[in-house]
Amino acid sequence: xxxxxxxxHKRKNLLTGEYILVSPHRSKRPWQGQVEDLTPDGRxxxxxxxxxxxxxxxxxxxxxxxxxxxxxxxxxxxALLEDTSMERFDExxxxxxxxxxxxxxxxxFSPRHDLTLPEMEIExxxxxxxxxxxxxxxxxxxEWIKYIQIFENKGSIMGCSNPxxxxxxxxxxxxxxxxxxxxxxxxxxxxxxxxxxxxxxVSLERKKNERIIIDNTHFVAVVPFWAAWPYETMIVSKRxxxxxxxxxxxxxxxxxxxxxELTIRYDNIFKTSFPYSAGMHQAxxxxxxxxxxxxxxxxxxxxxxxxxxxxxxxxxxxxxxxQRDITPEQAANTxxxxxxxxxKQKTT
Amino acid sequence: xxxxxxxxHKRKNLLTGEYILVSPHRSKRPWQGQVEDLTPDGRxxxxxxxxxxxxxxxxxxxxxxxxxxxxxxxxxxxALLEDTSMERFDExxxxxxxxxxxxxxxxxFSPRHDLTLPEMEIExxxxxxxxxxxxxxxxxxxEWIKYIQIFENKGSIMGCSNPxxxxxxxxxxxxxxxxxxxxxxxxxxxxxxxxxxxxxxVSLERKKNERIIIDNTHFVAVVPFWAAWPYETMIVSKRxxxxxxxxxxxxxxxxxxxxxELTIRYDNIFKTSFPYSAGMHQAxxxxxxxxxxxxxxxxxxxxxxxxxxxxxxxxxxxxxxxQRDITPEQAANTxxxxxxxxxKQKTT
Ligand SMILES: O=P(O)(O)O[C@H]1O[C@H](CO)[C@@H](O)[C@H](O)[C@H]1O
Ligand SMILES: O=P(O)(O)O[C@H]1O[C@H](CO)[C@@H](O)[C@H](O)[C@H]1O
Numbered sequence: 059x060x061x062x063x064x065x066x067h068k069r070k071n072l073l074t075g076e077y078i079l080v081s082p083h084r085s086k087r088p089w090q091g092q093v094e095d096l097t098p099d100g101r102x103x104x105x106x107x108x109x110x111x112x113x114x115x116x117x118x119x120x121x122x123x124x125x126x127x128x129x130x131x132x133x134x135x136x137a138l139l140e141d142t143s144m145e146r147f148d149e150x151x152x153x154x155x156x157x158x159x160x161x162x163x164x165x166x167f168s169p170r171h172d173l174t175l176p177e178m179e180i181e182x183x184x185x186x187x188x189x190x191x192x193x194x195x196x197x198x199x200x201e202w203i204k205y206i207q208i209f210e211n212k213g214s215i216m217g218c219s220n221p222x223x224x225x226x227x228x229x230x231x232x233x234x235x236x237x238x239x240x241x242x243x244x245x246x247x248x249x250x251x252x253x254x255x256x257x258x259x260v261s262l263e264r265k266k267n268e269r270i271i272i273d274n275t276h277f278v279a280v281v282p283f284w285a286a287w288p289y290e291t292m293i294v295s296k297r298x299x300x301x302x303x304x305x306x307x308x309x310x311x312x313x314x315x316x317x318x319e320l321t322i323r324y325d326n327i328f329k330t331s332f333p334y335s336a337g338m339h340q341a342x343x344x345x346x347x348x349x350x351x352x353x354x355x356x357x358x359x360x361x362x363x364x365x366x367x368x369x370x371x372x373x374x375x376x377x378x379x380x381q382r383d384i385t386p387e388q389a390a391n392t393x394x395x396x397x398x399x400x401x402k403q404k405t406t
Numbered sequence: 407x408x409x410x411x412x413x414x415h416k417r418k419n420l421l422t423g424e425y426i427l428v429s430p431h432r433s434k435r436p437w438q439g440q441v442e443d444l445t446p447d448g449r450x451x452x453x454x455x456x457x458x459x460x461x462x463x464x465x466x467x468x469x470x471x472x473x474x475x476x477x478x479x480x481x482x483x484x485a486l487l488e489d490t491s492m493e494r495f496d497e498x499x500x501x502x503x504x505x506x507x508x509x510x511x512x513x514x515f516s517p518r519h520d521l522t523l524p525e526m527e528i529e530x531x532x533x534x535x536x537x538x539x540x541x542x543x544x545x546x547x548x549e550w551i552k553y554i555q556i557f558e559n560k561g562s563i564m565g566c567s568n569p570x571x572x573x574x575x576x577x578x579x580x581x582x583x584x585x586x587x588x589x590x591x592x593x594x595x596x597x598x599x600x601x602x603x604x605x606x607x608v609s610l611e612r613k614k615n616e617r618i619i620i621d622n623t624h625f626v627a628v629v630p631f632w633a634a635w636p637y638e639t640m641i642v643s644k645r646x647x648x649x650x651x652x653x654x655x656x657x658x659x660x661x662x663x664x665x666x667e668l669t670i671r672y673d674n675i676f677k678t679s680f681p682y683s684a685g686m687h688q689a690x691x692x693x694x695x696x697x698x699x700x701x702x703x704x705x706x707x708x709x710x711x712x713x714x715x716x717x718x719x720x721x722x723x724x725x726x727x728x729q730r731d732i733t734p735e736q737a738a739n740t741x742x743x744x745x746x747x748x749x750k751q752k753t754t
Contacts, residue, residue, distance in 0.1 A: 067493075088465070137432050139414055146408070216720045374685075
């Protein structure tokens with residue numbers, strides 16, 4: 059019998075078809091490497107120099123409205139542009155390129171500069187979910203848009219350049235690498251079984267109840283069996299639907315609750331604002347048959363040992379294979395043990 | 407005509423078959439995000455607390471010999487173990503795992519605690535290359551070993567936990583994800599043309615001479631057309647050989663020179679010890695026909711704007727697609743303009 063908590067092994071990521079390496083015995087390794095700065099706590103509710111706060115002006119001179127919940131605008135430094143001609147380049151089949159067209163938006167989650175998702179009121183989180191759905195609907199109406207990536211970089215350790223809570227949406231004219239992988243695996247499974255891959259995966263995880271963190275009416279949050287990042291999780295809808303567009307009001311309310319509980323558990327692990335990159339994976343749009351696709355949201359948090367020591371996905375991981383030290387089951391245990399009340403809210 | 411320096415576009419990585427996104431117009435974006443600590447210069451030549459310095463003792467009590475050039479030993483905190491039973495785990499074809507067996511070694515590049523590759527004498531770098539070849543030969547003699555990853559994490563920003571110059575070798579019983587991708591692409595090309603992919607790619611790059619940084623008798627160093635990291639480069643052997651085992655004495659000497667020049671150019675860009683993860687990609691061993699494989703070494707350095715501001719491969723990049731701001735041609739220009747004398751060696 060393979061002993062997950064003692065033997066080095068690899069596990070298959072069902073969504074990408076790729077393996078990750080698990081070295082459970084390695085967590086005892088001492089750490090003399092880089093220690094991150096702790097982001098100072100206690101930001102003001104309003105920062106006159108923040109380009110996301112209500113009433114402030116942005117890089118291009120536009121003045122933000124005096125918004126009350128969430129607020130969206132085109133990224134002043136978009137990585138993709140709507141206005142670009144579509145060309146191809148091919149030299150001897152060795153230098154291959156093509157233009158990419160897109161729209162990049164920024165979503166401020168709250169007028170409050172000092173809050174993050176786990177500290178926001180449930181109604182405010184719900185407003186973010188509503189806005190995501192609206193934006194997805196609007197962007198998918200451009201026929202040239204094929205894929206819409208909704209995501210958040212939280213914390214300066216994750217390259218976030220402004221502590222005001224916000225996320226991004228990049229919508230583009232072709233289907234990105236990671237989505238192509240998940241497309242292949244999900245379609246293959248659906249063609250074989252008539253069920254979505256995540257439907258069956260979630261059923262099995264619920265039966266085993268080892269890695270499930272949250273299980274409510276419409277969603278589960280689980281540490282995937284194949285998680286690569288130390289505290290990686292995935293939120294999956296119980297209904298096998300392809301995009302956020304199909305979510306009912308009830309499902310949206312439940313997603314808001316799930317997001318709140320999961321991010322509170324994260325913050326509580328190290329009593330710190332837990333950094334991560336998170337984002338939804340959804341069916342491509344304007345691209346024909348999308349059966350097999352099942353809405354889910356990945357959380358990739360880098361912290362490993364403490365609020366200041368992260369996992370580095372570097373040499374071996376970049377050149378060969380993602381690798382992790384603690385097992386997904388150990389991470390799930392830690393997440394399950396956390397309180398669902400935010401540590402800052404607690405008075406003892 | 408696609409204008410590489412103005413239009414957002416994607417480029418195909420010939421070795422993986424995957425695309426990367428280029429946003430040339432985006433380098434003007436202001437940066438208010440994380441700024442790295444500058445690693446303090448001026449380490450002692452010998453550090454009594456360093457587990458790599460000659461004569462010191464390591465975690466397990468072993469005392470390092472009084473070595474004169476490079477020195478290799480089994481990693482005291484190996485991610486892979488030689489002694490593990492080979493098992494498989496499969497639950498409903500949804501939870502899939504198998505044990506992985508391996509050997510992890512550490513190579514100290516020099517007895518001197520204060521040096522890095524770009525500051526070492528050419529003879530000392532040559533000794534490292536010799537040791538790589540010896541180790542590769544020795545490890546490939548274990549029939550159960552299928553792939554040998556030689557790499558270096560340089561700088562604390564790349565997760566390196568000890569500033570003493572060193573690299574690592576992880577040898578293992580199966581073929582990792584990144585190698586499998588390159589295997590597929592290189593074999594496919596070879597079957598179609600009878601030449602290796604990198605042979606033809608290097609010829610074309612030499613003809614164009616836009617992205618070539620170093621071109622000597624036996625090697626080129628090039629910013630790949632599809633580079634993802636800001637100053638990513640690749641060293642490729644001119645002879646189409648699969649592994650370091652086949653290098654002649656002359657080739658090894660030339661590789662040492664190429665490594666020295668490339669890393670000096672890196673250090674000179676921002677007048678800092680330039681961090682990177684670097685490693686060779688070579689044909690799998692003990693795995694049958696390996697035609698199509700062509701030895702090369704990748705350099706993935708994170709710095710983008712200065713000695714303290716790096717590129718973050720986060721939200722969009724993790725969830726969707728690698729993305730870069732400056733173009734590979736701009737990066738190549740900067741690298742070409744650098745002096746081949748190390749900035750610390752210069753007296754003005
Ligand atoms: O082996 P080290 O230097 O202790 O550790 C470093 O390199 C390893 C191999 O790339 C990574 O798995 C670790 O995350 C990183 O911190
Ligand atoms: O868009 P931002 O927050 O300025 O930038 C951040 O997120 C982007 C999307 O993941 C990345 O490309 C950048 O490297 C990162 O710093």
